[in-house]
Amino acid sequence: VDSPSEENAGFADRLQAAVEDKDTPCLVGLDPHLELLPPEFASARDLALPRSARAELLGNFLCQVIELVAPLVPAVKPQSAFFEALGADGVLQWERVLREARRAGLIVIGDVKRGDVASTAQAYATAFLEGAGERDAGARCDAVTLNPFLGADSIAPFLETCRRVRAGVFVLVRTSNPGGADLQRHGEPELSAVIADLVARWGSELPELTGECGLSGVGAVVGATHPAELRQFRERMPRSILLLPGYGAQGAKAEDLIEAFLPGRAPRGALVNSSRGITAAWREPRFAGRSWRDATRAATLEMIARMRKVLRAR
Amino acid sequence: VDSPSEENAGFADRLQAAVEDKDTPCLVGLDPHLELLPPEFASARDLALPRSARAELLGNFLCQVIELVAPLVPAVKPQSAFFEALGADGVLQWERVLREARRAGLIVIGDVKRGDVASTAQAYATAFLEGAGERDAGARCDAVTLNPFLGADSIAPFLETCRRVRAGVFVLVRTSNPGGADLQRHGEPELSAVIADLVARWGSELPELTGECGLSGVGAVVGATHPAELRQFRERMPRSILLLPGYGAQGAKAEDLIEAFLPGRAPRGALVNSSRGITAAWREPRFAGRSWRDATRAATLEMIARMRKVLRAR
Numbered sequence: 001v002d003s004p005s006e007e008n009a010g011f012a013d014r015l016q017a018a019v020e021d022k023d024t025p026c027l028v029g030l031d032p033h034l035e036l037l038p039p040e041f042a043s044a045r046d047l048a049l050p051r052s053a054r055a056e057l058l059g060n061f062l063c064q065v066i067e068l069v070a071p072l073v074p075a076v077k078p079q080s081a082f083f084e085a086l087g088a089d090g091v092l093q094w095e096r097v098l099r100e101a102r103r104a105g106l107i108v109i110g111d112v113k114r115g116d117v118a119s120t121a122q123a124y125a126t127a128f129l130e131g132a133g134e135r136d137a138g139a140r141c142d143a144v145t146l147n148p149f150l151g152a153d154s155i156a157p158f159l160e161t162c163r164r165v166r167a168g169v170f171v172l173v174r175t176s177n178p179g180g181a182d183l184q185r186h187g188e189p190e191l192s193a194v195i196a197d198l199v200a201r202w203g204s205e206l207p208e209l210t211g212e213c214g215l216s217g218v219g220a221v222v223g224a225t226h227p228a229e230l231r232q233f234r235e236r237m238p239r240s241i242l243l244l245p246g247y248g249a250q251g252a253k254a255e256d257l258i259e260a261f262l263p264g265r266a267p268r269g270a271l272v273n274s275s276r277g278i279t280a281a282w283r284e285p286r287f288a289g290r291s292w293r294d295a296t297r298a299a300t301l302e303m304i305a306r307m308r309k310v311l312r313a314r
Numbered sequence: 315v316d317s318p319s320e321e322n323a324g325f326a327d328r329l330q331a332a333v334e335d336k337d338t339p340c341l342v343g344l345d346p347h348l349e350l351l352p353p354e355f356a357s358a359r360d361l362a363l364p365r366s367a368r369a370e371l372l373g374n375f376l377c378q379v380i381e382l383v384a385p386l387v388p389a390v391k392p393q394s395a396f397f398e399a400l401g402a403d404g405v406l407q408w409e410r411v412l413r414e415a416r417r418a419g420l421i422v423i424g425d426v427k428r429g430d431v432a433s434t435a436q437a438y439a440t441a442f443l444e445g446a447g448e449r450d451a452g453a454r455c456d457a458v459t460l461n462p463f464l465g466a467d468s469i470a471p472f473l474e475t476c477r478r479v480r481a482g483v484f485v486l487v488r489t490s491n492p493g494g495a496d497l498q499r500h501g502e503p504e505l506s507a508v509i510a511d512l513v514a515r516w517g518s519e520l521p522e523l524t525g526e527c528g529l530s531g532v533g534a535v536v537g538a539t540h541p542a543e544l545r546q547f548r549e550r551m552p553r554s555i556l557l558l559p560g561y562g563a564q565g566a567k568a569e570d571l572i573e574a575f576l577p578g579r580a581p582r583g584a585l586v587n588s589s590r591g592i593t594a595a596w597r598e599p600r601f602a603g604r605s606w607r608d609a610t611r612a613a614t615l616e617m618i619a620r621m622r623k624v625l626r627a628r
Contacts, residue, residue: 047447085438123395124395
């Protein structure tokens, strides 16, 4: 689907091209909680079935979601935990989903939140950014989320891999869950501010990861439920792409997110993610009576329309 | 191998019984770097082989290591990254290794360092502590390492699972890698001290996880290369089992670790891990000319003897 030149571009440029092509910074999180699968896939919860069959149903669901949203959004963000919960059979479906998403022209952001000492971090970089030992490397992510708790040398192997395979990272800076503040707001300046400065520095130290679009492949995850903090993080990381989870189910509204974007006509500098708001939309009363496929598509279009309206009003 | 009553005991009591049975707090880390496999398993690096065959070689190596060390140590600590680096085929071997270690009577501490929002953390707890969706649940860990960056609600699902399935956790408090200080020493008190206090509190709030041995199943990972800090962490977490990585290859000596142990005749309150020092011992000049199996066994016995000597000199 991508032209060779696009494939050869760095992560930031490929992402920005996809955002402009679809005219939206919205992405769809693929968090397949077994409990939230549509009734058609309910046997995935049936412990009497072999695990491989259960995992395959989960993969079938996600491949259909991918088919539905691929024409609408630039990227998907699969969450590895829900695949790992079905062991090796689940990871086989993870690989299937990565292949299918890339085949559909989507950029894949693996939500893996890994963080470990350097030699172990290198193994994770291989696992997620280089196709996990397969020769064709089709089952790989274009970028991953990372946990910075172990410091600079735990991130460095990923950055080196990004340079080599033109991938990206999103470092957790501030998370939107209730316990996010427990550690992340510790100290003066707050720990999250320290991490934000590190993210900006890692990006500056690796100019190869900054694209023609002016953005760096060293991005950050910033919880979208703290809009007052967004401006501060935007200023501390002027070239980073900010990945904003928490739209919809976790409570953030489109207007709350505007501070994360950079000036300009096209959406630039931030990505807005919704997971359950899309893949579990069929459960919401306003979609009652509609198929899960209709609900998924309608919820995606709704989110895109809301963000577009707010971005155009700037 | 375990009697039913031992199987029904909580994690802390099962671990302490195993430590006393083997009379050592030493455990063997299973970190199968492809580059560090003995020559007999070198084809695991051969990209011309199918990935499943490469992964199987890695599993064969580790099952032999397990057979060698099972009579000597109470527990093993497999590192998931090196399995994930071979994708679904690697995770199949991860499951094989967990089964094999448990069958050999070893306690399994999964070094997975996960940390995510609550619903995702629950999926990880299922993956690692409940057998990843398999009915027999044989491929499960007795405990896992966790990254606390996302705060209390990211740990809670693991603690609840521990209560239900009598498992344990080791929360990263201070890591021994060079970048460990980047975030972990931030603020006053240092972030690591804040986390240590949280670990102690989580343990107190869940008395069911404290065994008859007086130790809690809510443990901590404390980098063994900072001996001066060990006493402080021991005081802040009086009932936690401290998992000390970094013996051997990472530079810590037996004498440096003594502050982590609680008083008493038997080793109690701390575990000492060596990974490459054991599984890559065959590369060390002092074992030149010996088989990798001999070197593995000799290095394990050496480590046990050194720790025993230091513990007895207390």
